[in-house]
Amino acid sequence: MPYEFDEILETIRMTEVEHFDIRTVTLGISLRDCSDRNIQTAKQRVYDKIMKYGRNHVKYAKEIEARYGISIANKRVSITPVSIPFDGFGVDELIQIAETLDRAADEIGIDYIAGYSALVQKGMTFGEANLIKSIPYALSKTKHLCSSVNIASTKAGINMDAVNMMADAIKQTAEITKDKDSIGCAKLVVFANAVEDNPFVAGAFHGVTEPEVVLNVGISGPGVVLEAIREAGRVDLQTLADVIKKTIFKITRAGELIGKKVAEKHGIPYGIVDISLAPTPAEGDSIADILMAMGVEDVGAPGTTAALAMLNDSVKKAGLMASTSVGGMSGAFIPVSEDMGMIRAAEKGNLSLEKLEAMTAVCSVGLDMIAIPGDTPASTIAGIIADESAIGIINDKTTAVRIIPAYGKKEGEYVDYGGLLGKAPIMSVRKLSSANFVGRGGRIPAPMRSLTN
Amino acid sequence: MKFTEEDLRRITMIAISELGEKASPELVKKVVSKTVEGFEGGKQFSSGNEKASGRVILTAFGLNKPGIIAALTKALGESECDIQDLSQKIMSDFFTVIMVVDISGSNKELRDLQDSMNRVAEDLKIKVFIQHEDVFRFMHRI
Numbered sequence: 001m002p003y004e005f006d007e008i009l010e011t012i013r014m015t016e017v018e019h020f021d022i023r024t025v026t027l028g029i030s031l032r033d034c035s036d037r038n039i040q041t042a043k044q045r046v047y048d049k050i051m052k053y054g055r056n057h058v059k060y061a062k063e064i065e066a067r068y069g070i071s072i073a074n075k076r077v078s079i080t081p082v083s084i085p086f087d088g089f090g091v092d093e094l095i096q097i098a099e100t101l102d103r104a105a106d107e108i109g110i111d112y113i114a115g116y117s118a119l120v121q122k123g124m125t126f127g128e129a130n131l132i133k134s135i136p137y138a139l140s141k142t143k144h145l146c147s148s149v150n151i152a153s154t155k156a157g158i159n160m161d162a163v164n165m166m167a168d169a170i171k172q173t174a175e176i177t178k179d180k181d182s183i184g185c186a187k188l189v190v191f192a193n194a195v196e197d198n199p200f201v202a203g204a205f206h207g208v209t210e211p212e213v214v215l216n217v218g219i220s221g222p223g224v225v226l227e228a229i230r231e232a233g234r235v236d237l238q239t240l241a242d243v244i245k246k247t248i249f250k251i252t253r254a255g256e257l258i259g260k261k262v263a264e265k266h267g268i269p270y271g272i273v274d275i276s277l278a279p280t281p282a283e284g285d286s287i288a289d290i291l292m293a294m295g296v297e298d299v300g301a302p303g304t305t306a307a308l309a310m311l312n313d314s315v316k317k318a319g320l321m322a323s324t325s326v327g328g329m330s331g332a333f334i335p336v337s338e339d340m341g342m343i344r345a346a347e348k349g350n351l352s353l354e355k356l357e358a359m360t361a362v363c364s365v366g367l368d369m370i371a372i373p374g375d376t377p378a379s380t381i382a383g384i385i386a387d388e389s390a391i392g393i394i395n396d397k398t399t400a401v402r403i404i405p406a407y408g409k410k411e412g413e414y415v416d417y418g419g420l421l422g423k424a425p426i427m428s429v430r431k432l433s434s435a436n437f438v439g440r441g442g443r444i445p446a447p448m449r450s451l452t453n
Numbered sequence: 454m455k456f457t458e459e460d461l462r463r464i465t466m467i468a469i470s471e472l473g474e475k476a477s478p479e480l481v482k483k484v485v486s487k488t489v490e491g492f493e494g495g496k497q498f499s500s501g502n503e504k505a506s507g508r509v510i511l512t513a514f515g516l517n518k519p520g521i522i523a524a525l526t527k528a529l530g531e532s533e534c535d536i537q538d539l540s541q542k543i544m545s546d547f548f549t550v551i552m553v554v555d556i557s558g559s560n561k562e563l564r565d566l567q568d569s570m571n572r573v574a575e576d577l578k579i580k581v582f583i584q585h586e587d588v589f590r591f592m593h594r595i
Contacts, residue, residue: 001538001553002586003510007593008551012512012582066564069584253591 010250014224015070019285020251022258023220023278024074025061026199028206028271029053029213031115035085039093042086043100050077050104050113053213053268058109060265068261070254073220073280074420077105078204079115087127091134098138098145105144112187114146114204119194122156122443132165136172139184146202152192152389154396158444160386166190167382167438171405174374178407181415185404186337186369190385192392192399197272198328203365203400214271217259218328220278221251223285225311229293240294241310245318248275252322274328275319276364277311279339281422287311287332288341299342300350308332309362329398331364337415337424338369346425353384353427361391366399371415371424374407381405383434386444394447464488507557508537508586511570515579517548525581528573529554532561553586
């Protein structure tokens with residue numbers, strides 16, 4: 001037999017028992033050739049372009065799913081940041097573009113289309129300012145659209161004017177979508193050092209240096225890593241790192257295979273595999289459970305940050321060896337609402353916003369899917385975004401804030417979206433004011449890259 | 454299967470060098486279009502250097518009882534699948550069967566084969582998984 005009995009059983013166990021799946025195959029489509037002065041023409045071009053490349057996206061992915069017996073949880077599309085081709089449009093026209101994107105997404109049968117975005121880390125054009133203003137309306141009028149705005153980078157610093165605008169946009173989105181637990185905020189990400197090939201929604205967009213069309217893959221598999229760690233038992237940390245690496249190596253290989261095959265079916269270039277560990281609200285598919293299996297009593301205990309750092313680093317090391325092209329976020333995601341273990345830790349009060357912030361310094365993204373009281377002032381949200389961005393630009397990594405100031409709700413209540421977005425307990429936020437700091441506006445200068453102590 | 458311009462150029466260059474002195478524009482054109490058609494007629498072109506094999510791994514689990522291998526192999530035989538390797542283990546009341554099956558000569562698509570094996574699995578109250586060999590090769594072989 002060309003494969004060992006155990007190897008085959010291991011693969012079957014991963015796919016059938018431990019929730020190993022390909023989290024997303026994301027089709028990146030450039031919309032740069034869709035600009036036009038006339039809004040009707042622009043809308044038609046956008047629609048046609050998405051239909052042209054995306055029409056068979058779901059069908060092809062399903063065929064590959066059946067052939068390899070590995071499920072692909074989500075089929076998605078990312079597009080050029082909308083502010084780039086449509087810089088000349090006002091708020092109303094941009095909202096029309098958003099609705100067109102939503103209609104196209106519906107037509108091709110995907111759950112999310114991402115890239116209602118702007119890159120404003122240094123400054124913004126009128127079009128970009130319009131886009132930020134339009135975000136709350138665009139998100140409230142659409143079902144499938146996701147938005148992200150990059151407001152800081154290591155090379156440019158932090159654009160505090162943009163931070164303040166985004167804090168307002170988040171508050172406004174929460175209010176406009178209050179009937180559905182402020183769900184708009186779950187589809188809005190504020191980035192520092194955003195990556196251009198991220199396949200994971202809500203923060204995905206098709207960067208300006210990307211080709212016409214490309215297929216990126218995001219793998220998942222916290223359940224597989226969890227089982228491997230449990231099976232390893234009481235070993236020292238080097239051995240444990242090795243166990244994690246071996247597991248990630250295998251699932252990345254599977255991701256690489258699936259990505260190549262879906263791209264081949266489309267007849268388009270295969271881009272990258274994002275080796276992130278992305279949890280789902282399903283029991284056992286949790287990053288928090290992995291950290292606990294590593295030995296901390298609960299997420300939030302001293303040692304959590306170190307455990308997460310080791311996990312994240314092992315994921316990267318193994319993934320890099322396994323794939324010809326690694327990109328995107330590539331690390332461990334720690335969203336609160338999408339991870340049963342994180343939800344439990346937040347409910348018990350073991351996990352605070354401050355500890356989460358520390359953890360984001362070593363994880364792949366940032367403060368993700370965190371619900372806070374609806375009466376949190378915009379200046380406090382701006383302060384949180386500024387803190388998170390500072391971690392990003394100083395450490396030369398991507399950080400993000402996807403925060404939900406749940407309109408009309410208080411600490412101890414919940415926002416509940418069901419499905420992949422999950423359910424989040426509303427966490428407490430410090431009452432101290434950041435208004436005088438963030439209100440200064442301007443830009444926090446780019447950090448220096450030497451004397452890094 | 455789509456070819457990029459680069460692919461076509463490469464195929465043309467190979468054709469010219471292989472034809473040597475006999476190469477004339479018409480002959481080269483004929484050879485190249487034949488090659489391209491050959492690829493379009495079923496053969497897959499993979500983006501890496503890995504060639505897709507026509508083999509699948511069939512794994513079956515369940516409570517042991519007589520007739521399981523018979524039922525599985527009968528269904529495979531009817532679909533004109535060639536069993537290339539078979540291994541089984543019994544642990545107390547449970548069995549595990551793993552087969553390497555070549556389906557390139559089969560009259561069925563993989564999905565249809567999966568459906569018919571699922572019917573067998575339901576009748577016998579066992580679990581049957583069919584996955585393409587590439588998954589195992591990618592995950593367990595460097």
